[in-house]
Amino acid sequence: MILIDGKKAAAELRQELKHEVTGLKAKYNKVPGLTVILIGDLTPSQIYVRNKEKSANEVGLKSEVIKYPDSVEEKTVLEKIEQLNADETVSGILVQLPLPKHIDKQKVIETILPSKDVDGFHPMNVGNLSSGYESSVPCTPLGCYLLIKKVEPNLSGKKAVIVGRSNLNGKPMTQLLLKENCTVTITHSKTKDLKAECLEADIIVAAVGIPELVKGDWVKKDTIVIDVGINKTENGIVGDVAFDEVSKNAKALTPVPGGVGPMTIACLLKNTIECFKRLHK
Numbered sequence: 001m002i003l004i005d006g007k008k009a010a011a012e013l014r015q016e017l018k019h020e021v022t023g024l025k026a027k028y029n030k031v032p033g034l035t036v037i038l039i040g041d042l043t044p045s046q047i048y049v050r051n052k053e054k055s056a057n058e059v060g061l062k063s064e065v066i067k068y069p070d071s072v073e074e075k076t077v078l079e080k081i082e083q084l085n086a087d088e089t090v091s092g093i094l095v096q097l098p099l100p101k102h103i104d105k106q107k108v109i110e111t112i113l114p115s116k117d118v119d120g121f122h123p124m125n126v127g128n129l130s131s132g133y134e135s136s137v138p139c140t141p142l143g144c145y146l147l148i149k150k151v152e153p154n155l156s157g158k159k160a161v162i163v164g165r166s167n168l169n170g171k172p173m174t175q176l177l178l179k180e181n182c183t184v185t186i187t188h189s190k191t192k193d194l195k196a197e198c199l200e201a202d203i204i205v206a207a208v209g210i211p212e213l214v215k216g217d218w219v220k221k222d223t224i225v226i227d228v229g230i231n232k233t234e235n236g237i238v239g240d241v242a243f244d245e246v247s248k249n250a251k252a253l254t255p256v257p258g259g260v261g262p263m264t265i266a267c268l269l270k271n272t273i274e275c276f277k278r279l280h281k
Helices: 006-028 043-059 074-086 105-111 123-131 139-151 170-179 194-199 260-279
Strands: 033-039 062-068 092-095 159-163 183-187 203-206 224-227 231-233 236-238
Touching (some): 006 139, 006 260, 043 062, 043 260, 074 105, 092 260, 123 170, 139 170, 139 224, 139 260, 159 170, 170 183, 170 203, 183 194
Parallel strands (some): 033 062, 203 224
């Protein structure tokens, strides 16, 4: 079985992006800029944002983090986003989720200019992706897609099963694989026979948030399995895939941690650079 090393793949992607940023700096005499807005003091969010900042600096991006307390008014955040929309040195804007309850997530997402939406959550980017037009693609599914392509460059005709239908991962993942001529089935908690669906798959992407849901006897030989889940259990962090069981059957499998996570951050940098390039077309 191939253990898909997300850390290694992310390091390789960052190296490519660093080279690209050097070229952009030579051409335009400026570099892409990423601004992250962090509200509150949730530890996972703080860790994510720190890693994003570190990775952005590593590839040569201009990086800024704007911090607000939990109590910040929605109006203050929206006004700041409008300022960043107008700032030519900012190529990409990201508001770290989750947000405090009094701030409307959808309003925040829709205030970010689609051309600076590095998360790919703006309805215009979602629509463009599903229509096959140029768009920012959400970072996690983009990372999954790039990992799958490393194992199998030609996906045409493959049967893919997505476990989970979220806007964050399941739906955009479907669009990316449809573009590659896969036959895609989206499954979820109400699917009648999830095991039977998975047994049909050449590719399984598990992103449903149920610890070790996908078992070894759900996976046929030669299946590529991407585990997006991060679940805290008594035995530590586990994915949505029963790793030890599935590793006996699968052709390739991502570990948790060290699989999809590092690629998500690398793809955020990739999206920031793409936004910069589109802005300077």
